[in-house]
Amino acid sequence: MPALALPSPEAAARRLAPWLLPAVILVGWQIAGSAGLVSTRLMPAPLDVAAAGWRMAETGELWTNLGVSFLRAASGFLIGGGIGFALGLANGLSRLSDRLTDTTVQMIRNIPHLSLIPLVILWFGIGEEAKLFLVALGVFFPIYANTLHGIRSVDPQLVEMGRIYGMSRPELFWRVVLPGALPSIFVGLRYALGIMWLTLIVAETISASSGLGYMAMQAREFMLVDVVVLAILIYALLGKVADLLTRRLERACLAWNPAYRSA
Amino acid sequence: MIASTLRRFEGFAPTSRANLRRDVLDREATRDITRDRTATGLGITLRGLSKSFDGGAPVIDGLDLHIPAGQFVAVVGRSGCGKSTLLRLILGLETPTAGRIAIEGGEAPRRIMFQEPRLLPWARVLDNVAVGLTRDGRKAQRRARAAEALAEVGLAEKAGQWPATLSGGQRQRVALARALVSHPGLLALDEPLGALDALTRIDMQAMIERIWRAQGFTALLVTHDVAEAVALADRILVVEAGRIALDVPVTVPRPRRRGDPDLAALEGRILDHLLDGRA
Incomplete structure (x- = not known):
């Protein structure tokens, strides 16, 4: 039967359902703009935004800024996340390391990292280091805290079982502790991705000469509202993409956990 | 499987009450009453074993015990009597405060099964x-x-x-x-069936008994359930205040029939002892 090759109508409907609301909003917004209900000087219609996107994609401006922002986000995330993960592991596994560093980390954590922007500009100017520093700092805490929490909350009964069954310390780590901490580490990863974009956009908006945030600020100077809205929509899409990738990764790594199994 | 467990054992002739009484009173319970088979089990000897936590009152208090290789021993007692601690000491999960633990019979692994499955x-x-x-x-x-x-x-x-x-x-x-x-030489069972429903429990008891008979390891079962102890064990130890208060052999031949009057009598006796301890 050829019909079997296609997804059933119900399955297609289930897949499309999450996109129904965004589509309705877009259509309503377009109609409101075209009918003159909303001033297009303050809020351009979706088609105008799409046209702006097309224009900037053609000149290459969009891709350059997107690439610059992505690179900043990724490298800041890798640095801050890497340090947070390593310190979370160290403090989860070693009492000594925990005693020496945790109090300091908790104190620094209570400083909103964006409040450091003036200081960071004084230190690094508006160069790449400033953005990397802020993103890395912002990403560090959720990864650190959730890795530490994940390792602390590994079922001690399972650890005892591993010991009794003769697992060596590295084996205990790879087979019991790390897989047990993984769900919590993923929670940290998701938080960190959100903070990563937030920090970067704020930093780029305040002090930068390239990137998505800079693009939006420049557009404001010239009253190019369509480009401002375009930048905001791109943030929404990037957030969705990051979320999608994390979900994929979670499903692959946590297939054993009924809470993460795909329906 | 339930049916086979519940099936009456046809060739079984009940021992007389008097016999049972004498056996029960026999304090020389350390004699080997396991059937002859290629024993791969480990023997266990405890001498003057004591354990207290953080300098508190001893949980195990100068305990002497010998378990011959391949024997199925059940340890019963009220909660907090130290029976689980005894098991953990023998397995090497706790270090004794005083006394000696000797495991004889080779290098076969020692395994434990807990009340929770503890699967990864x-x-x-x-x-x-x-x-x-x-x-x-x-x-x-x-x-x-x-x-x-x-x-x-x-x-x-x-x-x-x-x-x-x-x-x-x-x-x-x-x-x-x-x-x-x-293929362990010693299998310790720390209330492994405590969280299961009654029928699954009977299934598991039969399974443990069958595998024990086939493999010949020494089995050490800690349980709250006196009926379970009586059904499975060669010998029952009642632990009270960190000492062995009663050491009773179970001479009823296997396979044992559920509801056997001799087993019931023995169960009653042990329960009486446990309940008396409260008064």
Whole structure:
């Protein structure tokens, strides 16, 4: 039967359902703009935004800024996340390391990292280091805290079982502790991705000469509202993409956990 | 399986009350009453064993005990009497405050089964069983042995599943397979059936008894359930205040019939002892 090759109508409907609301909003917004209900000087219609996107994609401006922002986000995330993960592991596994560093980390954590922007500009100017520093700092805490929490909350009964069954310390780590901490580490990863974009956009908006945030600020100077809205929509899409990738990764790594199994 | 467990044992002739009485009063319970078979079990000798936590009152208090290789010993007692601590001491999970533990009979592994299955949720059933094997040997060989142990507990077809998809009784059977896959010389059972429903429990009791008879390890069962102790064990130890208050052999031949009057009498006697201890 050829019909079997296609997804059933119900399955297609289930897949499309999450996109129904965004589509309705877009259509309503377009109609409101075209009918003159909303001033297009303050809020351009979706088609105008799409046209702006097309224009900037053609000149290459969009891709350059997107690439610059992505690179900043990724490298800041890798640095801050890497340090947070390593310190979370160290403090989860070693009492000594925990005693020496945790109090300091908790104190620094209570400083909103964006409040450091003036200081960071004084230190690094508006160069790449400033953005990397802020993103890395912002990403560090959720990864650190959730890795530490994940390792602390590994079922001690399972650890005892591993010991009794003769697992060596590295084996205990790879087979019991790390897989047990993984769900919590993923929670940290998701938080960190959100903070990563937030920090970067704020930093780029305040002090930068390239990137998505800079693009939006420049557009404001010239009253190019369509480009401002375009930048905001791109943030929404990037957030969705990051979320999608994390979900994929979670499903692959946590297939054993009924809470993460795909329906 | 339930039916076979509940089946009356046809050739069984009940021992007389007087006989039972004398046996029960026989304090020389350390004599080996296991059947002859190629014993792979470990013998256990405890001398003056004591354990207290953080300088508090002793949980185990100068305990002497000998368990011959291959014997099935049940340890019963009120909660907090120290029976689980005794088990953990013998397994080497706690260090004694005083006294000596000697395990005789070779290097066979010692395994423990807990009330919770303690399976790794992120490892498939077969890999969970393979945790019980030492890491040497080829992978294919280890998997084959794990599959064999899994078949022994009747779960061969669940090898590729996640533990989360199994019922409580099935998980406990996987834990049993994991404990047995390395052919241990001593299997300690710390209330392994406490969390199961009554029928699953009877199934598991029969399974443990069958595998014990086939493999010949020394079995040490800690339980709240006196009926379970009486049904499975060669010998019952009642622990009170960190000492052995009663050491009773169970001479009723196997397979034992559920509801056997001699077993019931013995169960009553042990229960009386436990309840008297409260007064």
